[in-house]
Amino acid sequence: MADLKLENVQKAFGDNPVIRGIDLTITKGEMVCLIGASGSGKSTLLRCMNLLEPIDDGNIFLDGTDISEPGKDPQPVRQRIGMVFQSYNLFPHMTALDNAMLAPRRILGGSRAQLRPALEEMFTRFGLHDRMNHFPDQLSGGQQQRVAIIRALAMQPEIMLFDEITSALDPELVGEVLDVLRDLRSQGMTMVLATHEMGFARELADKVCFLHQGRILEQGPPDQIFEAPNEERTKAFLSRVL
Amino acid sequence: MPTQTRRQSFEARQRKRANMIAAASTFAVLAAIVLLVPLAPGWENVKRSFFNGAVFAKTFPGLLNAFVMDVAIFLWCAPLIAALGLIVAIARDLRSPALYPVRLLAIAYTDVFRGLPVILVIYLIGFGIPGLGLPRPWNSPYIWGSLALILVYSAYVAEVIRSGIESIHDSQRNAALSLGLSGGDTMRYVILPQAVRRVVPANMNLFIALQKDVALLSFIGPVEIFRQAGVYKSLMANFTPYVGAALIFLALTIPATRYADYLMNKQSKARS
Amino acid sequence: MKFWTTAAALMLASSAAYADSCATGKTLTDGMLTVATGNPAYFPWVMDDAPETGKGFEAAVAYAVAAEMGFDADHVAWIRTSFDQAIQPGAKEFDVNMQQFSITPEREEMVDFSAPYYTSAMAVLTTKSVVEAGATADVASLKSLIWGADANTTAVPMLGDLIAPEKSPLLYDDNADVTAAMQAGQIDAALFDLPTALYLSAVVLNDGALLGQFPADRGENPDQFGMLMEKGSPLKECVDAAITALTENGKLAEIEAEWLQATTGVPLIK
Ligand SMILES: Nc1ncnc2c1ncn2[C@@H]1O[C@H](COP(=O)(O)OP(=O)(O)O)[C@@H](O)[C@H]1O
Ligand SMILES: [Mg+2]
Numbered sequence: 001m002a003d004l005k006l007e008n009v010q011k012a013f014g015d016n017p018v019i020r021g022i023d024l025t026i027t028k029g030e031m032v033c034l035i036g037a038s039g040s041g042k043s044t045l046l047r048c049m050n051l052l053e054p055i056d057d058g059n060i061f062l063d064g065t066d067i068s069e070p071g072k073d074p075q076p077v078r079q080r081i082g083m084v085f086q087s088y089n090l091f092p093h094m095t096a097l098d099n100a101m102l103a104p105r106r107i108l109g110g111s112r113a114q115l116r117p118a119l120e121e122m123f124t125r126f127g128l129h130d131r132m133n134h135f136p137d138q139l140s141g142g143q144q145q146r147v148a149i150i151r152a153l154a155m156q157p158e159i160m161l162f163d164e165i166t167s168a169l170d171p172e173l174v175g176e177v178l179d180v181l182r183d184l185r186s187q188g189m190t191m192v193l194a195t196h197e198m199g200f201a202r203e204l205a206d207k208v209c210f211l212h213q214g215r216i217l218e219q220g221p222p223d224q225i226f227e228a229p230n231e232e233r234t235k236a237f238l239s240r241v242l
Numbered sequence: 243m244p245t246q247t248r249r250q251s252f253e254a255r256q257r258k259r260a261n262m263i264a265a266a267s268t269f270a271v272l273a274a275i276v277l278l279v280p281l282a283p284g285w286e287n288v289k290r291s292f293f294n295g296a297v298f299a300k301t302f303p304g305l306l307n308a309f310v311m312d313v314a315i316f317l318w319c320a321p322l323i324a325a326l327g328l329i330v331a332i333a334r335d336l337r338s339p340a341l342y343p344v345r346l347l348a349i350a351y352t353d354v355f356r357g358l359p360v361i362l363v364i365y366l367i368g369f370g371i372p373g374l375g376l377p378r379p380w381n382s383p384y385i386w387g388s389l390a391l392i393l394v395y396s397a398y399v400a401e402v403i404r405s406g407i408e409s410i411h412d413s414q415r416n417a418a419l420s421l422g423l424s425g426g427d428t429m430r431y432v433i434l435p436q437a438v439r440r441v442v443p444a445n446m447n448l449f450i451a452l453q454k455d456v457a458l459l460s461f462i463g464p465v466e467i468f469r470q471a472g473v474y475k476s477l478m479a480n481f482t483p484y485v486g487a488a489l490i491f492l493a494l495t496i497p498a499t500r501y502a503d504y505l506m507n508k509q510s511k512a513r514s
Numbered sequence: 515m516k517f518w519t520t521a522a523a524l525m526l527a528s529s530a531a532y533a534d535s536c537a538t539g540k541t542l543t544d545g546m547l548t549v550a551t552g553n554p555a556y557f558p559w560v561m562d563d564a565p566e567t568g569k570g571f572e573a574a575v576a577y578a579v580a581a582e583m584g585f586d587a588d589h590v591a592w593i594r595t596s597f598d599q600a601i602q603p604g605a606k607e608f609d610v611n612m613q614q615f616s617i618t619p620e621r622e623e624m625v626d627f628s629a630p631y632y633t634s635a636m637a638v639l640t641t642k643s644v645v646e647a648g649a650t651a652d653v654a655s656l657k658s659l660i661w662g663a664d665a666n667t668t669a670v671p672m673l674g675d676l677i678a679p680e681k682s683p684l685l686y687d688d689n690a691d692v693t694a695a696m697q698a699g700q701i702d703a704a705l706f707d708l709p710t711a712l713y714l715s716a717v718v719l720n721d722g723a724l725l726g727q728f729p730a731d732r733g734e735n736p737d738q739f740g741m742l743m744e745k746g747s748p749l750k751e752c753v754d755a756a757i758t759a760l761t762e763n764g765k766l767a768e769i770e771a772e773w774l775q776a777t778t779g780v781p782l783i784k
Binding site: 047050052074075076078079082083085087089090091092093102103106107148151152155 | 413414416417418419420421422423424427431432435436439
Binding site for chain 3: 284287288290291292369372373375376377378381382383460461462463464465469472473475476477478479480481
C-alpha cells in the first residue's frame with residue numbers, strides 16, 4: 001500500500017501564494033501527470049510531496065499517516081518517496097555507480113559488494129552497463145538523467161516523483177528517458193510526473209491534472225482532459241502546447 | 243607532418259610576432275635596469291651592502307640550513323590549519339538552534355583572528371600563555387607560536403571553505419536530501435567534497451602566505467631563516483643575508499604561486 | 515659673579531667651537547657634532563633616555579669626546595637610529611653612533627669604528643629559580659641550559675664560542691623580549707654585556723640573578739665598544755685621537771667609575 005493523499009495543501013513564498021489549496025489522491029500503482037503553464041506550481045507541488053518544501057497549511061497523508069506535520073523528521077519519508085529533477089543534479093565528484101550507491105550505503109547499510117549486484121542489474125536494464133564508472137561530465141544528458149533515475153530507484157522507493165525530467169534534454173535524447181518511464185510503469189511503480197510531454201501523458205497516465213495558478217483546475221483520465229476539457233483555461237493551454 | 247589550416251598558420255605567425263615583441267621589450271627593460279642602475283651615485287655602496295658576493299657565499303649555506311626550520315614549522319602547522327579551518331567552516335554553517343552558540347563562537351573566532359595582525363597574535367599567545375607559568379616543554383615558543391599561526395590561518399581557511407560551501411548550488415543539497423540522506427551526510431559526502439575542491443587554489447595562496455609568515459615566529463625566539471639572516475646582518479653589518487633569504491623564499495613560493503594560478507585558470511575555464 | 519662666570523664660559527665655549535680643530539669641515543653640519551643613540555637608549559648607557567643631559571656612560575663619553583674634538587655641550591646634537599639605520603648604505607645622518615656597538619673585523623668591512631671606549635665583561639643573566647634548580651658558574655653546567663640573546667648583539671657568536679650550548683639558543687629583537695621569554699620560562703639564561711645584565715637583573719626581572727661573568731680582559735674575544743662611523747669617515751682620525759687622549763689622561767676611567775656599577779661580586783665563570 002502506498003497511497004499519497006493531499007488535502008487542501010497550501011504553500012506561499014513570502015506573500016506569493018504558489019500552491020493555493022490542492023486536493024489530490026494518488027493510489028498505489030497509479031501514474032498521475034501534472035500539466036500546466038510554467039509557473040503554475042508543478043515543481044513546488046512535487047517538492048512539497050517530498051517534504052523538500054514544508055507546507056503552510058493542509059495535510060499530506062502517506063498510507064494514512066500525516067507526513068506534513070510540522071517538526072516531523074522528513075528523512076524516513078524521503079526514503080520512501082524518490083525524486084528526479086529536471087537538471088539531473090548528479091553528484092559531479094562521483095562515478096555513476098557511486099552516485100547510486102551513496103544513499104543505500106549510508107541509509108540501508110551494507111557493503112559495496114553487497115549492494116553492487118542489484119545496482120549493476122539496474123544499470124544494465126537501463127542500457128548503462130558500460131557507463132557505470134564514468135563521471136557525470138563524461139555522460140550525455142540522457143545518460144545522466146537515466147543515472148539520476150537509477151540513483152532514486154536504488155533506495156527502493158514506493159513512489160517516484162519526476163519533475164520535467166526530459167525538458168533539459170536534446171530532442172533525440174528524450175526517447176531513451178521516456179523508455180525508462182515506460183519500463184517503470186509496466187513494473188507497476190506509483191509515479192507522479194510534472195511534464196510537457198503531452199503525447200506521453202496521454203498514452204500512459206491514469207490521471208491528468210491541469211494546474212493553474214496553484215490550483216488544480218481540472219483533473220480526470222487523459223482522454224477526457226485532452227479531448228473534452230471542461231475548463232476554458234485548459235482548452236487554451238492545450239491549444240498552445242498540442 | 244599534419245598540414246596547417248589557413249587559420250592555424252595565420253595564428254602561428256601572429257604568435258611568433260607577439261613573442262618577438264614581448265622578448266624585445268623585456269630585453270630592453272632589463273638592459274635599462276642593468277645599465278642604468280649602476281650609474282646611480284650610491285650604487286657602489288648599495289652593492290657592497292646588499293649584493294655582496296663574499297657575504298652571500300659565506301652566509302647562504304647557514305640560511306638554507308635555517309630554512310629547514312621554516313619548512314618544518316609549516317609542515318606541522320598546515321594539516322592542523324586545514325582541519326581546524328574545516329571544522330570552523332562547518333560550525334559557521336550549523337542551522338540547528340541548539341548549536342547556535344557554536345555557530346556564534348565560530349563567527350566571533352573568524353572575525354577576531356582575521357581582524358588582528360599576525361605578529362600581534364604571535365606576541366600575545368607566544369609570550370602571554372607561557373607567562374602563565376606552564377612547565378616545560380609546554381611553554382615552548384614553538385608550540386605557542388605555531389598555535390598563533392594555526393589560529394590566524396584557520397580563520398582565513400574557514401572563510402575560504404565557507405565561500406566554497408556557499409558556491410555549491412542548492413540543487414545538490416536538494417538532490418541529496420531527496421534521497422533521504424541526513425543533513426550531516428549531505429554535507430560530508432555531497433557538499434564538502436565539491437566545496438573543498440573548488441577552493442583549492444584560494445587555499446593554496448593562503449598556504450603560500452603561511453610559508454612566508456612562519457618567519458614571524460622569529461620574534462618570539464625560534465631561529466629560522468629570517469632571524470638567522472638578521473644575525474648575519476648584525477655580525478657583518480651587511481644586508482646581503484636578507485637578499486639570500488629572499489631568494490630562498492622565492493625559490494619555493496614562485497613555483498607554488500604559478501601552480502596555484504594554473505589551477506585557478508583551469509578551474510575557471512572548466513566552469514565557464 | 516655668576517653672570518661673569520657664565521659669560522666667560524660662553525666665550526670660551528664659542529671660541530672652542532670655532533677653534534681650528536681636527537674636526538673642522540668634516541662634520542655633517544659645520545660646527546656641530548651629531549651623535550646618534552638608540553631608540554630608546556637604555557640605562558646605564560643613557561639615563562632616562564635623555565642623552566642631552568650628559569648623564570649615563572655613553573652620554574658622558576659623547577660629551578667628553580666632543581669637548582676633546584673642540585665641540586662644547588651646546589654644539590652636540592643628538593639623533594636616534596636603529597641598528598639597521600646605522601649600517602644602511604648611503605649618506606649617514608650622524609657623525610658618530612654609539613649604542614654599545616661591538617667592534618668586529620666583519621663589521622669593519624662595512625663601517626668604521628673608533629678606538630674602543632669600553633671593554634665589556636660578558637655576564638650570564640638568569641633567574642633565582644634556575645640557580646636554585648642547580649645551575650652553577652662553570653661552562654659544563656651552562657651548556658645544559660636553554661639560552662637566549664639579543665639577535666643584534668655579538669652575544670650571539672660569543673654564546674657559540676664561549677659556551678656552545680647543547681640546545682640551539684632562542685634569539686630576540688631587544689632586551690625587553692629576552693626578559694619576557696625568561697619570565698615565561700622559555701629560556702634559562704641570556705648573555706649580555708655586564709652593565710646591561712646588571713640593570714636587567716636588578717630592575718627589569720622579577721627574580722633576576724647574575725650567575726657569573728666572562729671577564730673583560732679575557733684573552734680571546736674581548737667585547738669592545740666603539741663609535742660607529744660611515745666607512746672611510748674623515749672624522750675617524752680625530753675621534754680616535756680624542757678617545758686615546760681620554761684613555762691616557764684617565765678621564766674615560768673616571769666616567770666609567772661614575773656610571774657603570776662596580777663589577778666585583780659577580781663570580782668568574784670557570
Ligand atoms: N524557492 C522559491 N522562492 C520563491 N518563489 C518560488 C520558489 N520556488 C518557486 N517559486 C515561485 O513559485 C511559482 C511556481 O513555481 P514552480 O513550482 O517552479 O512552477 P512550475 O514548476 O509549474 O513552472 C513561481 O511563480 C515561482 O517564481
Ligand atoms: Mg517546474
